[in-house]
Amino acid sequence: MQIAIVLYDRFTALDAVGPYETLGRLPGAQTLFVAERTGPVRTDTRALALTADRTLAEVPDPDIVVVPGGPGQTGQMENRALLDWLRTVDATSAWTTSVCTGSLLLAAAGLLRGRRATSHWLALDALKPFGAEPAGERVVFDGKYVTAAGVSSGIDMGLTLLGRIAGDEHAQAVQLATEYDPQPPYDAGSPRKAPRHIVERLRARSRFILR
């Protein structure tokens, strides 16, 4: 079982690390961080780099693909090499997944046509032009396509998919090992719950970030 997690310039670190730390604990699985070129790939803040150990070409048929999102996603929407690779690996993958605006890359590759999918709450509408049906849920399964909402939702996606593949008991053991008993200090993690003026402030800013 091979899990490929895609990196590209200005991805969001937690989008990739959430699934890595949960789904990556699949017994017997090999997790590979892949990118167009090997070496360090900088995140959106520029303060961190994760290492890509393989090129896309070196990983032609992973069982599971994970595509993170982040501000850098917009710069990849017409990246032929990446979109071609996504289409190629999707032809044989058991699961094709994304976190946050990573779903827009799956959509741009033509993989979400006619499918229910989610994305960062600020980017949900951007799925429509690609023929996907936006679903405002945290983790959305449609056949072998699994999309997660913004950034931290990749942890929930990873655990959920881990349970489907390896069984509930193994996923619960990983939840316990990572002590994933979330206790956020506020209840502001979704646009339905956060104070309205904070939602509107982020929405105003996002015109320049996501579109």
Add this chain to the structure above:
Amino acid sequence: MQIAIVLYDRFTALDAVGPYETLGRLPGAQTLFVAERTGPVRTDTRALALTADRTLAEVPDPDIVVVPGGPGQTGQMENRALLDWLRTVDATSAWTTSVCTGSLLLAAAGLLRGRRATSHWLALDALKPFGAEPAGERVVFDGKYVTAAGVSSGIDMGLTLLGRIAGDEHAQAVQLATEYDPQPPYDAGSPRKAPRHIVERLRARSRFILR
């Protein structure tokens, strides 16, 4: 404002990335990943490396120090260079923090004597020989010392500390931007909630991992 996140061989990625993705969104702050040597530092699974951009010596007086945990922590308990650095930076830090078994490194440096602190649930007792008082809470404040429980709790710690420093509204905006509205598929994230046989299985394995 400078935030130093410490890396060492076989740390757990999410321990470091949780605070980075939350606390690191402190306005005007510079986040630096530091280690004994610059370059890629491998995580516990060996499948991922994060880049250390600065040596410990190059960052002598950060305002906030974050020490992640992970299986590699045991190998650092007598690392004089790291423990000396922790003592030095603690002399001028505004906040000295840890995630998971990172608190054992703060304790080994003598920084938690007489203080309430937490750690991964499997490692709580290991705080006692260093004079710390184990507190089975997810995020523990004692003066400027902030310790978080296992792995994923660094997200809650990061948001909580961010709120203390930058105000509730900014922390809520970061929670919303990262869509941190956790919906774990199971309720097995703490030893009080997980099925007993899974707790015992991890406890049995931990004798070889954490002690």
